[in-house]
Amino acid sequence: MLEFPKWKVWLVSLVVALGVLLSIPSLIAGTPLAGTWPKWLPQYKISLGLDLAGGSHLLLEADAQDAQKQRLQAMEDSVATELRRDPRIDIGDISTAGGRLSFLVRNPSQVDAAVERMRTLTRPIALTGNRDWDVQVVDSTRVVLTPTPSGSAAALKDAMSVARDVVRRRIDPGGTKEITVVTEGANRVLVEVPGVENPDELKKLIGQTARLEFKLVDQSANPAEVQAGRAPAGSQALPMADGSGFIAVKRRVMVSGDQLTDAKQSFDQDGRPDIDITFNTAGARRFGRVTQENVNKPFAIILDDKVLSAPNINEPILGGRAQISGNFTVQSAHDLAVSLASGKLPVKLNVIEERSIGPDLGKDSIHKGVIASVIGTFGVILFMLVTYGRFGVYATVALVVNAFLILGVMAMFNASLTLPGIAGFVLTIGAAVDANVLINERIREEIRRGRRLFDAVETGYHEAFRAIFDANVTHVISAAIMAYFGSGPVRGFAIVLLIGVVTSVFTAVYFTRMLVALWIRRSRPRELHI
């Protein structure tokens, strides 16, 4: 062990120096020193977890029923569009009841052609050999489309990734905030927003599906029937958003919110809040054509299956711009504008877990945690010094280096420090010296057995390593399982433990060994005080 070659000394020193260098930006963050850190040095910083920084945590789950409903509606639109193309196939009695889409083909000779064209609307699911919809004919003229399980799963997966992007755009339209929006599992989105203490605002933004549709009002419907929630074939009765009963609209969508390029809160000529929307080219053309064909008829502006308003088309709207009026406040108009501009949510999201932490609690926690860490570290150092003397000094140096390394590695991986993470740090400080205790006790033992100094040190390091290794593997197992199963703060704790285990083996075994080897080589001691 006395042969500690120069290159190894350099390597170990390099790792230590790197650890210190990486940890400094995190340590001086928020102090006046932060500005003095040179730009050409590493800038990695540890981020604070929500429980320390304050903020909101929301776990959202896709509403399974709504997912199915939206998928059926989308299919209904594509079916209608497809069959209206030349050669046109007339259909009737479209229904989405029972989780299936079905319609009657009016001319029995066209049933086969209709089925054929339905097949072109379905897609194969990669690797499974299945398609996303089953197409069947029932009672010789009714075509039934049933979503397949693998099709629904694939659609949900697509919907979730779109939902994630939409949620991100709604919360952070500028794309500048440090927010976390990730999908979790098959049907969830996790949202973490530091600094926002009251999650109600977030929920308002996320809560709206914001599916905007323009449909013609069905004026032929019997008003009494409509108020009872019934509408003639080809139309549907939708509730008014202000709760003033129902209105019958044609099922066919004139233009939908998918074709918007922008939405902004504004005011109408009477000073009431409304929303200015701008269509893309295709949307503008379509909106222009439909309004041209239907001058002096009312059309309904529908948001999430509720009719906001049903104004009259006084003249064709050709510029691709329109206003949505409704019973808005400035805030609700603004929220809706943000939601519309960010696109509709492909599926309704329900909040299933919500946590919010005020900023003061975090500051107080950091303050107390830092004090506890410092006092705990000094206690451990003192104990090491009175127990092992010179070797206690080595253990102390290793401990301090270890603290830097943990922070450095955390900064490098941009890990979050959470409140339990501080506990993990304190625990690691207490436990990191274990390797040194094992080595030092073993050296004491070997000296008692009458071994000579070099021999005792050599054997001590060698024999202790086996136990050090096995004991640390057990920590790695439990910490890894914690990191895998845990969420948020607990994962933060596990990550600190994991990093701490690895760095402590390095500092306690290799680093102290180098210090001891250099000392023995330099001063050639005759006896060991340990």
Add this chain to the structure above:
Amino acid sequence: MKLLKLVPDHTNIDFMRWRNVALVLSLLVTIASITFTIYRGLNLGVDFVGGQLVRVTFAQPVNVEKLRTQVDGLQLGEASIQEFGSPRTVQIRLPKPPGGDAAANVAATRVKQLIATDYPGAKVDSVDTVSGKVSEELADGSALAIAFAMLGIAVYIWVRFEWQFGVGALLTLAHDIAMTLGFFAFTRLQVDLNVVAAFLTIIGYSLNDTVVIYDRIRENLRKYRKMAVLPLLNLSLNETLARTVVTSLTVLIALGVLMLIGPAVIFGLAIAIFLGVVIGTYSSIYISAPVLVWLGVQPDSFLKADDKEEAEAQPA
């Protein structure tokens, strides 16, 4: 400078002499802990049963009784109100609203309004709302994680040592976890996700001592092939005693500080690990080691066939 030696050189304590007494003691406390946990139940936090938790810091020490009456007046179901860390801080727990997986936090909003109007200067520190669905998942996930961690470590010990050691490790862990659970059932301290993290840590750390002792037992089994098992266990325990004491103390120093002056939110975590280390130190001596005797480990149990012949060929 005279160095501190908490365990004098040549200490020779006959640990194994008390192994049956310790066994009975451990069994009694373990059974008591399990009984307590089952009949009295754990004080599970909103993480595991769903509902809402609001933590508030008031400008002045607050009259909990008065606050309770006020919150009850909101008719939000059975609320529980406790001091938390200091007389100015309370936590208000509300049951989960009936029906639906959606975590409607209307109740918390009303409590926040109440506090804002009646207690100027009060700050809401945190609000947790957990739906029944999520809390079930968290509870299941936590139980799974603890089970996996125990099994994983036992299997590792089995692979690195022998099966008897693996069984010993598993029993030790079960003993430590049962006792810590019993402590939480007895004190009614709230069990939240942090405490589960503590349990997983205990699983890692309580075995720390066990592994070191097992390593020494294995070494001595190879070294002293003719020694009887009990004296060999005693020898191994005494040889590692100094290390056991010093390491446990360093961990306890660090954790003790955290427990006493650290943030209130992680008190449960700190006290659980503190306790786990104390119990783990005891169990590594009085559960891990004697288990080997009961499982019939003999001095020549782990010798390879040819080693055995060699051992037998040597004159006694």
